[in-house]
Amino acid sequence: MGESGCGKTTFGRAVLRLVEPSGGKIVFDGKDILSIPPAQLRGIRKQMQIVFQDPYSSLDPRMTVERIVGEGFAIHGPPESISKNVKFAQRERIHQLIEQVGLSDDHMSRLPHEFSGGQKQRIALARALALEPDFVVLDEPTSALDVSVQAQVLNLLKRLQGKFGLTYLFISHDLSVVAHMSDRIAVMYLGKIIELAPVMEFLNNAKHPYTQALIASIPIPDPKLRKERKGIEGEVPSPINPPNGCRFHPRCSLAFGDCGWEGRDLVPFMIEHEKMLDPKHPMAKHIEKLRQEPFAAIADLKTGSKPDVVKEWLQSWTSELRKTVPMLDALVAVDRISGNKHILVRCRSGRIPADLLAKQFLNLLNPQVEYRERGNPLFGLIANAELDGEKVIIEAGQGKTDSAVEFVTNFVKRLRKTTNPELKALSDIRKIESGRIEVKFREGKMPVKKTAVELAKRIEDAFESDRSSKFYNMLLSVKATRNGVTLKVLGPDDNWDNLASELKSYFSGSIKKNDWIDKAVSGIAIKSAKGPEDSVAMKLKKSSEPDLVDIGNSHLVACRLCTKSACDIETQ
Numbered sequence: 110m111g112e113s114g115c116g117k118t119t120f121g122r123a124v125l126r127l128v129e130p131s132g133g134k135i136v137f138d139g140k141d142i143l144s145i146p147p148a149q150l151r152g153i154r155k156q157m158q159i160v161f162q163d164p165y166s167s168l169d170p171r172m173t174v175e176r177i178v179g180e181g182f183a184i185h186g187p188p189e190s191i192s193k194n195v196k197f198a199q200r201e202r203i204h205q206l207i208e209q210v211g212l213s214d215d216h217m218s219r220l221p222h223e224f225s226g227g228q229k230q231r232i233a234l235a236r237a238l239a240l241e242p243d244f245v246v247l248d249e250p251t252s253a254l255d256v257s258v259q260a261q262v263l264n265l266l267k268r269l270q271g272k273f274g275l276t277y278l279f280i281s282h283d284l285s286v287v288a289h290m291s292d293r294i295a296v297m298y299l300g301k302i303i304e305l306a307p308v309m310e311f312l313n314n315a316k317h318p319y320t321q322a323l324i325a326s327i328p329i330p331d332p333k334l335r336k337e338r339k340g341i342e343g344e345v346p347s348p349i350n351p352p353n354g355c356r357f358h359p360r361c362s363l364a365f366g367d368c369g370w371e372g373r374d375l376v377p378f379m380i381e382h383e384k385m386l387d388p389k390h391p392m393a394k395h396i397e398k399l400r401q402e403p404f405a406a407i408a409d410l411k412t413g414s415k416p417d418v419v420k421e422w423l424q425s426w427t428s429e430l431r432k433t434v435p436m437l438d439a440l441v442a443v444d445r446i447s448g449n450k451h452i453l454v455r456c457r458s459g460r461i462p463a464d465l466l467a468k469q470f471l472n473l474l475n476p477q478v479e480y481r482e483r484g485n486p487l488f489g490l491i492a493n494a495e496l497d498g499e500k501v502i503i504e505a506g507q508g509k510t511d512s513a514v515e516f517v518t519n520f521v522k523r524l525r526k527t528t529n530p531e532l533k534a535l536s537d538i539r540k541i542e543s544g545r546i547e548v549k550f551r552e553g554k555m556p557v558k559k560t561a562v563e564l565a566k567r568i569e570d571a572f573e574s575d576r577s578s579k580f581y582n583m584l585l586s587v588k589a590t591r592n593g594v595t596l597k598v599l600g601p602d603d604n605w606d607n608l609a610s611e612l613k614s615y616f617s618g619s620i621k622k623n624d625w626i627d628k629a630v631s632g633i634a635i636k637s638a639k640g641p642e643d644s645v646a647m648k649l650k651k652s653s654e655p656d657l658v659d660i661g662n663s664h665l666v667a668c669r670l671c672t673k674s675a676c677d678i679e680t681q
C-alpha cells in the first residue's frame with residue numbers, strides 16, 4: 110500500500126514483467142524470472158495473472174463474456190486443431206468460472222457495456238482464474254466501485270482465495286481494505302518499500318514514521334474516540350528526482366541530521382525562516398542571491414560586501430539552531446569560496462580493456478532484447494545474452510539466428526554513430542553454431558569526456574569513503590567536464606593547494622599502475638574559472654538511503670531509527 114503515485118501499480122506490473130524492471134530480482138517458485146528465456150517465461154505466465162484497477166477499460170468492448178473469460182485458453186491452450194472434447198471441456202470450465210464469480214449462464218453471450226462496474230470486475234476475475242493460476246496481482250480491484258459493491262467483491266476474492274489456494278498481491282491505498290485482505294503488509298513511498306510486516310504486527314507496532322502517520326490518519330467513526338490528528342506536512346517530492354538519503358526525510362518529524370539533507374532543502378529553509386534576502390535583514394546588504402548545489406547552499410555576495418561578516422553570521426546562526434533543526438546537524442562546514450578557482454584534473458582519452466567494453470555492450474543490449482510481447486517484430490529474436498570474458502555470447506530464438514545477427518549488427522552501428530563511439534573496438538560479430546552468436550572486443554579507445562565521468566566518480570568515492578578526513582569537508586563538488594574533472598573547494602587559498610597535493614598522493618598510492626584510468630590522467634592544476642568573486646558556502650554531509658532491516662517477527666523497516674542496533678522509536 111501507499112499513496113497515489115508511489116509506484117504500487119508499476120511494482121505489481123513489474124512482478125509479472127508487464128513492464129521491464131530496471132534492476133533487482135523477481136523470484137517465483139524458486140526461479141529468477143528476469144533471467145529465464147521467453148519460452149520458459151510463457152509457461153510461468155499461466156501461473157501468474159492480474160486483475161486491473163479499471164474494469165471499464167480492462168475488458169475488450171467487442172468481445173462477449175465467454176470469449177473474454179476463455180481468452181487465456183486461446184493464448185496458452187493447445188493449438189487450433191484441438192479436439193471437440195477439449196473444446197467442450199473448456200466451455201464447461203468457462204461456465205463454472207462464470208458461476209463461481211456470481212454471474213449466470215445468461216451473461217455468457219453479452220458484451221461488457223451491458224454490465225455494472227462490480228459485474229465487470231467479476232468477469233475480469235473469472236478471466237484471471239481461467240488458467241488456474243497460483244498467484245494473482247490485484248491492482249486496486251475495488252477502487253473504481255461503489256462501497257456496497259466493494260464489499261461484495263472483497264468477500265468474493267476472499268472466498269475464491271480459500272477455494273483455489275491462491276496467493277494474492279493486493280495493491281491498494283486504503284489501509285482498512287488492505288488490513289482485511291492481507292497476511293503481510295508492505296508500505297511504499299516514492300518507489301521504495303519502506304516497511305513490511307505481518308498484519309497484526311504492522312497495525313499494532315508500525316515502526317516507520319510514515320506508516321505511523323498513515324495509521325493515525327484512518328478516520329475513527331466514533332466522535333468520542335476521535336483524537337487530535339497530526340497529518341504529514343509538505344508535498345510528495347518528484348519521483349523523477351527523489352530526495353537523497355531517506356526519501357521521506359523532508360516530511361519526517363523524526364528526521365536526524367544524517368537522513369539525507371541537501372542544498373535543495375537548505376536554501377528554501379534559509380529563505381523562509383531567516384528571510385535572508387529581505388531588505389530589512391542584516392545580511393541582505395551583503396548577499397546577492399542564494400544558490401543550491403547538490404550538497405551545499407551557496408550565498409553569492411554583492412560587490413564590495415564582506416565575506417567574513419556573512420561567514421561568521423552564518424556560523425553562529427547555524428550553531429544556535431543545530432539542536433532544534435535536524436538538517437543543520439548535517440552541516441559539515443561553513444566557509445568562503447575565495448576567488449574564482451578550481452582544481453582541474455586533466456584527462457586524455459584512455460585505453461579501455463576489452464572485457465570492460467564487452468560488459469558495457471551487454472548492459473546496452475539487454476534492455477533492447479526484452480521485447481517479449483507478442484506482435485512485436487523483435488519477439489523471440491534473442492533468448493539470452495551473457496558475458497564471457499572479452500566476448501558476449503548471444504542465444505538466438507529458435508530459427509532466428511540470421512535475423513538476430515542482422516539486428517545486433519544494426520544495433521552496434523547505431524550505438525557507434527550516436528553515444529558510444531568506444532564500441533569501434535568491437536572486432537567481430539559471428540554465428541559460432543546454430544543459435545549462438547559471438548560478439549568479440551579488442552582494447553578500445555575511451556573518449557576524454559567518458560574518461561572524465563569515470564574519474565569524477567572515483568575521486569568522489571575516494572573522498573566519500575573517509576568522511577572524518579578534513580579533505581571531505583573541504584570538497585564542495587566534483588564535476589566531469591569536456592577535458593577533465595573540476596573540483597570546487599571551500600575555504601582559503603591554502604585549501605586548494607592542500608587538496609591538489611592530496612589528489613596527487615591519491616593517484617600515486619591508491620590507483621594501480623596498470624589501471625587504464627591512471628594512464629588517462631595527464632596532470633593536476635589549479636585554474637581560474639568564471640564565477641562570482643566571493644561566495645560563502647554551507648556544506649551538508651552526503652548520506653545514503655537507509656536499508657530495509659529485519660527487526661524481528663519478519664518485520665522489515667527502512668528507517669535510521671530502526672537501523673540502529675535496537676529500534677526505540679517510541680523513546681525518540
Ligand code: SF4
Pocket residue numbers: 317318319355356357358359361362363364365368655667668669670
Ligand atoms: S530515516 Fe527514519 S527518521 Fe530519518 S527521515 Fe527517514 S523515516 Fe524519518
